[in-house]
């Protein structure tokens with residue numbers, strides 16, 4: 001991780017309610033350039049809601065999100081993607097009947113050009129080299145022409161993350177990349193994330209698998225009941241009795 005601590009993303013005082021449920025309460029934090037920030041917390045504590053407020057799927061009731069000091073609060077997901085925010089969802093977003101290559105092309109097309117260039121230019125113009133680069137980075141070469149539906153769940157998770165990288169994002173938000181992935185594929189997912197991070201990609205990662213997130217994250221933000229309980233190193237999180245309390249109380 002870089003020592004300069006340049007802030008990529010700054011989140012201030014996000015509030016989001018669903019009726020009587022206050023899913024996010026006064027959430028503030030920043031993500032530093034080059035880091036992997038883990039986001040943990042008991043089921044239903046508001047992690048996905050927070051990502052959705054940042055990434056335009058939801059509009060926060062109050063608060064702001066800044067990317068390199070530029071206010072991006074409430075922007076549409078497509079514009080946020082163009083601005084450099086990549087994401088994966090808690091549930092897989094791959095297209096089963098398309099090949100790995102076709103899935104990556106589709107993810108790439110969503111981020112380039114205008115509706116007119118997408119309609120009137122060959123779909124893969126300029127994108128194939130990026131697809132090949134991503135396929136190589138994710139070690140998916142042997143599966144390039146396989147239909148996504150025929151891949152193992154872990155391979156589909158890798159493809160899903162790879163699709164999130166097609167837009168060359170500056171910061172990537174992953175919602176439970178380890179969820180449901182078996183042990184051997186988990187090592188692959190971990191290695192790919194660490195490699196991409198070492199090559200300069202910044203990550204914010206929601207995860208329930210503690211071993212996984214404690215190993216990959218430089219800092220961890222702990223949420224409980226819609227609030228930020230603490231932000232610290234794996235060591236600091238492990239030693240904070242409030243964190244154990246939050247999990248036991250769920």
Ligand SMILES: Nc1ncnc2c1ncn2[C@@H]1O[C@H](COP(=O)(O)OP(=O)(O)OP(=O)(O)O)[C@@H](O)[C@H]1O
Pocket residue numbers: 018021023041042043044045046047048049050090
């Ligand atoms: N669209 C919605 N409409 C109403 N309530 C919602 C909606 N989305 C989330 N909630 C509620 O907001 C709270 C936070 O949910 P959220 O999905 O953000 O939690 P989470 O931390 O991601 O949980 P998990 O670890 O189980 O994925 C929960 O009480 C949930 O039921």
Ligand SMILES: [Mg+2]
Pocket residue numbers: 047048049090
């Ligand atoms: Mg969630």
